[in-house]
Amino acid sequence: MSATVGPSAYWYVTRSTGVVALVLLTVTVVIGVLDVARVGGPTWPRFVVDGIHRTGSLLAVVFLTVHIVTSVLDSFAPISVIDVFVPFTGSYRPIWLGLGALASDLLVAIVLTSLLRRRLGHGAWRATHWLAYASWPIAVIHGYGTGSDVTQAWLEWTNAGCVLVVLAAVLARAAIGWPQARRVRLGAIAAAVAFAAALALWLPGGPLGSHWARRAGTPASLLGRPTASAQIGSMAQTASAGRTASA
Amino acid sequence: MSLPRLLAGLGVPGATTLASHEAVHGDLPLDRARRSGRLPAAGSLVDEIRLSGLRGRGGAGFPLATKLTSVAAGRGRPIVVVNGCEGEPASEKDRVLLERVPHLVIDGATACARALDAERIFYAIDADNAAARWALESAIAERPDAGRRGSSSSASGVVGIPAGYVSGQETAVVNFINGGRPLPSTTPPMVFERGVSRRPTLVTNAETVAQVGLIARYGAEWFREIGTDQEPGSALVSVSGGVLDPGVLEVELGASVDSLLAGAGGTAGRPRAFLFGGYGGGWVDGSQASGLAISERSLRQAGGMLGPGVVVVLPESACPVTETVLVAGWLERESAGQCGPCVHGLAAIAGALRSIADGRAEPDAMGHLARWSRLVTGRGACGHPDGAARFVTSALRVFAAEFADHAAFGRCPACARIPVLPLPSRLAVAA
Amino acid sequence: MEVRVDPIACKAHGLCAELLPERVSLDEWGYPIIDGRPVPRELEALARRAADVCPTLALALVRRA
Numbered sequence: 001m002s003a004t005v006g007p008s009a010y011w012y013v014t015r016s017t018g019v020v021a022l023v024l025l026t027v028t029v030v031i032g033v034l035d036v037a038r039v040g041g042p043t044w045p046r047f048v049v050d051g052i053h054r055t056g057s058l059l060a061v062v063f064l065t066v067h068i069v070t071s072v073l074d075s076f077a078p079i080s081v082i083d084v085f086v087p088f089t090g091s092y093r094p095i096w097l098g099l100g101a102l103a104s105d106l107l108v109a110i111v112l113t114s115l116l117r118r119r120l121g122h123g124a125w126r127a128t129h130w131l132a133y134a135s136w137p138i139a140v141i142h143g144y145g146t147g148s149d150v151t152q153a154w155l156e157w158t159n160a161g162c163v164l165v166v167l168a169a170v171l172a173r174a175a176i177g178w179p180q181a182r183r184v185r186l187g188a189i190a191a192a193v194a195f196a197a198a199l200a201l202w203l204p205g206g207p208l209g210s211h212w213a214r215r216a217g218t219p220a221s222l223l224g225r226p227t228a229s230a231q232i233g234s235m236a237q238t239a240s241a242g243r244t245a246s247a
Numbered sequence: 248m249s250l251p252r253l254l255a256g257l258g259v260p261g262a263t264t265l266a267s268h269e270a271v272h273g274d275l276p277l278d279r280a281r282r283s284g285r286l287p288a289a290g291s292l293v294d295e296i297r298l299s300g301l302r303g304r305g306g307a308g309f310p311l312a313t314k315l316t317s318v319a320a321g322r323g324r325p326i327v328v329v330n331g332c333e334g335e336p337a338s339e340k341d342r343v344l345l346e347r348v349p350h351l352v353i354d355g356a357t358a359c360a361r362a363l364d365a366e367r368i369f370y371a372i373d374a375d376n377a378a379a380r381w382a383l384e385s386a387i388a389e390r391p392d393a394g395r396r397g398s399s400s401s402a403s404g405v406v407g408i409p410a411g412y413v414s415g416q417e418t419a420v421v422n423f424i425n426g427g428r429p430l431p432s433t434t435p436p437m438v439f440e441r442g443v444s445r446r447p448t449l450v451t452n453a454e455t456v457a458q459v460g461l462i463a464r465y466g467a468e469w470f471r472e473i474g475t476d477q478e479p480g481s482a483l484v485s486v487s488g489g490v491l492d493p494g495v496l497e498v499e500l501g502a503s504v505d506s507l508l509a510g511a512g513g514t515a516g517r518p519r520a521f522l523f524g525g526y527g528g529g530w531v532d533g534s535q536a537s538g539l540a541i542s543e544r545s546l547r548q549a550g551g552m553l554g555p556g557v558v559v560v561l562p563e564s565a566c567p568v569t570e571t572v573l574v575a576g577w578l579e580r581e582s583a584g585q586c587g588p589c590v591h592g593l594a595a596i597a598g599a600l601r602s603i604a605d606g607r608a609e610p611d612a613m614g615h616l617a618r619w620s621r622l623v624t625g626r627g628a629c630g631h632p633d634g635a636a637r638f639v640t641s642a643l644r645v646f647a648a649e650f651a652d653h654a655a656f657g658r659c660p661a662c663a664r665i666p667v668l669p670l671p672s673r674l675a676v677a678a
Numbered sequence: 679m680e681v682r683v684d685p686i687a688c689k690a691h692g693l694c695a696e697l698l699p700e701r702v703s704l705d706e707w708g709y710p711i712i713d714g715r716p717v718p719r720e721l722e723a724l725a726r727r728a729a730d731v732c733p734t735l736a737l738a739l740v741r742r743a
Contacts, residue, residue, distance in 0.1 A: 035733070038691065045696045050731050122687065122735045433684045586685035587709040622705055628686045 010074035015148055017067040019158060022143055024060035025107075026162040028053055029136045032129075033169040036177035054114075061111055064104055078219065093217040096145025099138050106135035136166065137195050144199075144207040145216055151208055163199065167192050250473070251497045252481050253457050256348045263382050265389045268350035275354055275463055292362040293319070296459065298467035300479045305330060305452030306527065306555040307630075308543055311459070314449060315362065317439040321447025324366045328424065328443060329356045331372040331379060331453040332408050332415025334581075335525040336669045337557045340483035341453040343495045345372060345379035349386035352453050354460030356403070357390075359449060367402050369443065371420045374407030410671070412526075412581035416629045417450040419583075430583045431629035454483055454556075475501035478542045482556050486511040488667045489518055489562030504539045507558065514560055519567060520645050522559040522668070523551025526574055527634020529641035533561075550641050559668060566661035567646040568653045570668050571639065572597070572604045577670050578635040589632040592623035596639055603650055606657025613650070616643060679717045680742050681725055683710050687736035694737045697728040702737075716742060 031053040040046030068084045071077070079097065083090030085105065088098035113120055113128040140163060149155045170192040174185045206212060214220075251257070256271045297312035318325050329352060333341045344352055356368050372379045383405050406424055408414050414429035421442045423429040442448025458480060462470050471479040478500040484507060487493040492512025504521070508514055518533040529551040531539070539545050543553045561567060579593040596619050602608040609615070620640045623632035643650060653659065681694075681701050690708035700721055701713045717725045717739065729737045 040692075040696075045693075046691065047693045047696050047731055050693060050733070118730070118735060125735075433686050587688060587690050587707055588685065588705060591707040591709075622711075626685055626709070626711070628684075 008074050008076060010070040011076060014067055014070040014074060017063045017070070018143060018147070019149075019155065021060045021063040021067055022139060022162060023158065024056050024063060025136055025139060026166060028056040028060060029132060030165050030169045031056070032132060033166070033173050036173050057107075057111060057114075061107065064107065068104065077222070091219055093146050096142055096216055100142035100146060103135050103139035103142055106131045106138070110135060133191075140199075144203065147207065156208075163196065167196055250481060250499060252461055253344065253348070253351065253454065253483060254495075254497045256351065257343075263347065263349055263386060265350055265386070268348065272351065272354075272461075272464060275358065275460075292358055292459075292463060295462055295467045299462050299470040300467075300477075301455065301458055301462065301470065302478070303452055304454035304458070304482060304556065306335075306524075308553075311451060311455055314439060314451065315359065317437075318447045318449045319363055321440055323446045325363045326443040326446045326448045327356055327360045327363065327365045327368045328417075328420060328438075328448055328450040329368065329370045329453055329456050330415060330417065330420055330450055331370060332420060333373060333376075334410070334412040334415040335527075335555050335557055336671050337485060337487050337522075337525055337559050338555050339485045339487075340495050340556055342376060342379060343483070344453050344457050345370075345376070346382045348457070349379075349382045350389075351457045351460045353383075353386055353390065353403075354463065355456035355458065358459055358463040359451070359456065363449060365449070366446070367404070367443075369424055370403065370405045371408050371415075371424070372405060373415075374409050376407075380405050380407065411583075412578070413583050413629055413631050416631075418629070420450060421448060430585060431627075431631075433628045452555075473499040475540075475542055475544075477544060482541065482553070484541060484556040484558055486558045486560070487669070488522075488560035489515045489565075490560050491515055498541050501540050501542050501545075504536050504541060504558075507541055508560070514562075516562050516564065518560045519563045519565065520561045521551065522557070522561065523549075524554030525557035526578060526638055526668075527630065528552045528554050528557065529637050530561075530567075530645040531641075532645050533563075550644070552637075561667055564661065565664060565667045566649070566659055567642065568600075568604050568649050568659070569662045569664075570666055571642040571646065572600045573666055573670060574668055575600050575635065575639055578631070578638070582631060583629075586627040586632070588623050588626035592619050592626075592632060593635055595619050596623075596635070600639070603654045604658065604662070606653060606655065608654050612654065613643065679722060679725065679739050680714060681712055681717060681728070682738050682740050683712055684736045684738070685709075687734045689734050689736070691733045693731045693733070694728040697731065698724050701725065702728070710737070 031049060035050075035053075038046065039049055071079050072081055072084060077092045079090060079092050083092070083097060084101050087101040087105070088094050090097055109128060110131050113125050117125045140159070143159060144150055147155065147159075150159065170188055174188045174192075178184045178188075207216075256268055259267045259271055293312055293315050296315065297310075301311045302308045303311060303314070331341045331345050331352075333339070352370075356370070359365070360368050370383050372383070387403055387405075408420055408423050408429050411419075411429060413419055413431055414423070416431045417438050418432045418434065419429045421438050422432055424443050438448045438450050440447060442450065458470075474480045480500060481497050482500050483495055483497050485495050486507060490508060490511040490513065494511065496507060496510045498507055498510070518536070520533050521531045521536045522528060523531060523546045531546075531549045531551045535549060539549050541553065546553050561570065575593075575597045579597040582589045582593050584590055596616060599608065599612045599616050599619070603612050616639065620636035624636045625633060627633070649659075681698065683694075688709060690704075690710075692704055692708050692710070694710050695702045695704045698721065701715070701717060702710045703713075705711055722739070725739045729735075729739045
């Protein structure tokens with residue numbers, strides 16, 4: 001496969017599986033966060049809600065595996081096997097790809113400890129499960145930072161929807177959960193609001209602004225290669241052929 | 248030797264010293280044998296205890312020999328914990344033993360530790376009981392081989408357990424010694440499998456250990472000279488409430504309740520009821536108590552229990568409803584708060600009892616109380632909800648007339664009297 | 679085999695009663711009331727699942743002592 005034939009099939013798969021994984025993780029996180037409300041009833045028993053939480057996370061891991069494998073296989077962006085596990089070491093958008101590596105590392109830790117929960121004991125499992133609160137926002141930022149399609153309306157709405165439902169869930173939990181732990185409650189509210197505010201401040205001038213592909217750390221060789229312009233364009237919508245040339 | 252046995256040293260001046268203790272009981276035969284170089288076989292004390300039929304005197308009445316065998320079968324060098332915690336508000340017997348005849352308790356603990364080849368002995372006492380701590384620590388320091396490393400005796404120490412009704416429960420004591428909070432934990436593992444420092448641990452009541460101090464000297468046959476076939480020996484009973492001379496009495500198991508009351512100076516006025524077994528025990532109507540014997544068997548048949556050896560006489564002048572309400576409220580607050588059925592169930596029970604006492608109860612409050620009492624039983628990590636349910640259920644049965652009267656008309660003139668049943672104020676020992 | 683609950687660990691999530699109503703019912707506060715009868719072979723898979731999904735790992739399927 002040569003660069004002259006445009007985007008590879010792998011690249012499309014990487015992008016689409018990334019989006020699906022984010023949606024699945026969002027569903028998982030929202031159910032997990034709202035677990036304290038003990039949602040359930042005759043039509044939606046609690047073990048079904050719990051089953052969606054478990055199956056959703058495992059399915060997300062499947063999509064994430066495809067997402068990662070295809071990103072390495074794809075010959076266009078220089079992403080190595082090491083880059084997808086060790087954060088911040090690669091040459092392609094190192095920060096934003098690194099966040100993705102970090103998020104998936106955390107997710108692997110969360111899923112593995114959950115599968116070994118009975119062996120670990122409830123306390124140790126629960127402690128590691130708090131990592132979910134770190135993994136999900138890091139994954140969101142990774143999506144914005146590396147995402148090729150973030151300025152497309154459908155993805156903008158998908159991303160915004162994911163962020164909003166998790167925010168709403170965290171705020172709802174802070175309102176009803178942890179009745180004894182006032183600090184945890186205030187911390188959760190503060191963290192949720194801070195994350196939303198940071199996104200709102202960062203996005204317009206960042207991934208949704210101009211020249212993001214270059215500023216995100218895409219290697220100059222890729223940006224400057226006119227034959228690859230179609231692929232660059234799809235990687236970062238702002239980097240249209242004309243802008244790439246002017247950059 | 249007839250009674251007193253455990254309390255024989257009480258009449259001797261300076262009974263807390265080793266010299267006067269040995270003047271009463273002589274030295275431990277094991278010490279004598281060791282000095283002469285002829286140690287008895289390792290299991291001989293356990294065999295002697297098995298023959299004696301001694302059962303635990305902390306309330307559960309478990310055969311001590313079985314416990315010792317289980318501890319000995321565990322993995323690792325055992326630990327011995329003498330449980331002198333007395334969370335039961337109407338119980339005084341362990342305090343009397345620890346403060347007045349500490350050497351007898353130490354004798355028994357030492358004998359158990361030798362039989363098990365235990366590494367350490369802990370004396371767990373109520374943290375606020377300064378007198379017991381002083382008596383024990385002075386007595387330990389006085390022992391010829393006390394605390395010396397490499398000596399045949401196990402190293403020993405006194406541990407003050409923070410006050411609380413459930414903090415003297417065996418897993419709570421072990422948890423506290425292990426550096427945790429003095430709260431019960433779920434079993435298994437039982438403490439005889441994995442207790443202090445994850446070692447097999449013998450946790451046994453101070454009176455039980457003191458009895459071992461006697462059995463080690465005088466033997467099983469002597470021990471069984473008094474008492475009944477199933478429940479041999481003597482027992483300490485704390486008698487309080489409507490008696491003229493309240494206190495701790497040593498009685499032969501199987502002795503009549505009447506003789507116990509006579510020993511406590513007789514009753515002050517006519518007793519309305521008797522509480523047998525403390526706040527985890529049960530009430531028996533005043534008219535039914537005179538034919539009973541001081542034994543687990545006899546008292547359980549009547550709806551009470553011997554348990555930790557607590558008898559409270561409720562005089563007719565007291566209001567049984569208010570007494571029950573106060574104790575039930577206290578039992579609710581003394582829940583460790585760990586198990587849902589105990590937390591919610593005891594709160595519901597105490598609330599319903601209060602509403603009956605005030606005459607503002609729901610029509611089916613008695614039915615709810617009976618149901619909740621059944622509902623909490625057996626559903627906690629420890630026996631606290633079971634005991635509370637037993638106490639309340641027996642009160643509803645024995646005082647049915649008074650409860651019906653309060654449900655219909657509210658408070659009675661006797662409600663305002665000073666309660667007979669003692670309840671500790673936790674404020675003084677908050678530290 | 680029989681089901682057993684750790685009353686301290688249990689936080690009344692109630693999934694066990696949904697999955698194994700044959701042996702677990704809930705009291706009015708949502709805590710499980712365990713039927714101590716042995717779990718027959720045909721219920722063992724459900725009982726194991728009930729133990730696995732317990733959010734606090736309070737339920738266990740144990741061999742009868």
